[in-house]
Amino acid sequence: MNKLMVEGINQYMDEIIERWIKRMKEEKGERFFHFMPEHLVEKTSREFAELMTSNIRETTSIDSEKINDFTEKIVRFGWAIKFVNKAIDNFSNVVFELLEEKGVITDENLRSFMALFTNWINPLRESIIDAYSAEWERTVSLQKIALQELSASLIPVFDKISVMPLVGTIDTERAKLIMENLLEGVVSQRAEVVLLDITGVPVVDTMVAHHIIQAADAVRLVGAKCMLVGIRPEIAQTIVALGINLNEFTTKSTLQRGMQAALGMTNREIVEVDAL
Template sequence: MNSLIINYIDNHKEHILNLWVEKMKEKADDRVLRVVSNQVFVGTSREFVEMVTSNLNDENEEYSERLRDFAEKVVKLGWPISFVTEGIQVFSTIVYDGIKDEKLINEEDEMKLFYGLHKWTNPMTNEIVNVYSTTWERTVSLQKIALQELSAPLIPVFDGISVMPLIGAIDTERAKQIMENLLNGVVKHRSEVVLIDITGVPVVDTMVAHHIIQAADAVRLVGAQCMLVGIRPEIAQTIVSLGINLNQVTTKNTLKKGMEAALEIMKKKMIQVGEISEDSNSKII
């Protein structure tokens, strides 16, 4: 039965591919079609069909490697696992219907063909799910590491003054990363004043405020002053309604005002150099 399937696929590969693309586009949601061009979709589909058919002849290391490469590609393209596994079923159905329509088998052998296709595609589906899951987990892990490396950097802006801009939600794990970066950065840059900018933090609840207070206390313990800037009106209202005590932390509503206050603490000020124009510069003294 395998030889019949192989011969049919070899003789109708282009027709099978076109039919597969047409059917899968009908089944695909916006996530699949929006992120890639039609050319990329067709090209990836061709690669998928060729990979599927190669398993009829090959069940070796080369096939496993091709499978891993393809899984990595579709993960990057954002194809969900359900779309990929359904693609195998659609491919199997196209081959089954094509062989029947061309009357290449009699009615008595149709069940054998069905089980033959199932026996061929089932292990492949399992393998694809395993490879896809492993690839996805590895990709997510690498992305998480990359985000942690980029998360909450302490940026020295002037001698003795550093800023830590916070963007996005803050959970317990990220709060630990913020604390570590903050303390290491204060020591590394010899910061005397640190501005924590929460302009990009969408919500400040009790937990977030607790982490910020802890960070401010830790900064004071290593000999620097901490200032909280970027407090929007809605954030201030939330802090008051929750009864959060920020008395031990200097607060400013904008980074600009926070910077001015930090310069005063450092007994420095910003002066204009030259006439006021687009080309004029400021100088810290």
């Protein structure tokens, strides 16, 4: 890359970063630069600047390892791909405007510098977006697996009584996994009462209710009773508003009340014992 441009960027790097941060804070819906600790914002901004200038010399190729490391970090920070594109655009614009102000870019060399910027930014953008997309897909896949493992296990809590805590959104794929684990668990644990705890389910709509009713019906077919617990007031209002019929199985507001009812169904109860 042109030696004049390299020297200009190196000389004014601190000012470039400062202006870039200011411009990023002005982006609509921006959260990272406003809510993260100042030292983390500064550190991440410098890492981004180093990444953007990693191929600043014609003899230097794009550092894929550095790109992968940075995209892994910003995915954890929650940067959307649109925000990443804005970051690249803003950095390029800030560099161009500042070099113009400092007299590095003039009317005489403007066309040459525009070509230099195109050859500098476009390959970087493509590499960063590709790495970001791959990291995002990997992260989503890992989160999905973790969520499935955490929220689709049938847990025996008492003899003949088991609980399945459900966490997160229930889609068709997760409903299938829940159904499989539920039926296998009921049979292997010889459960007579199963409590489906939806405390961790943020929204119960018609589709979610349909999956829950299907699970309850399947449990009854293998000879056990199903109880729905963890029904918060807002969930109850939604169920009523949607006209969802849950009359065929017992419902309780909390897991504690559900456990008391389950003990009653199996002819047991919790009693207090006087201390000796």
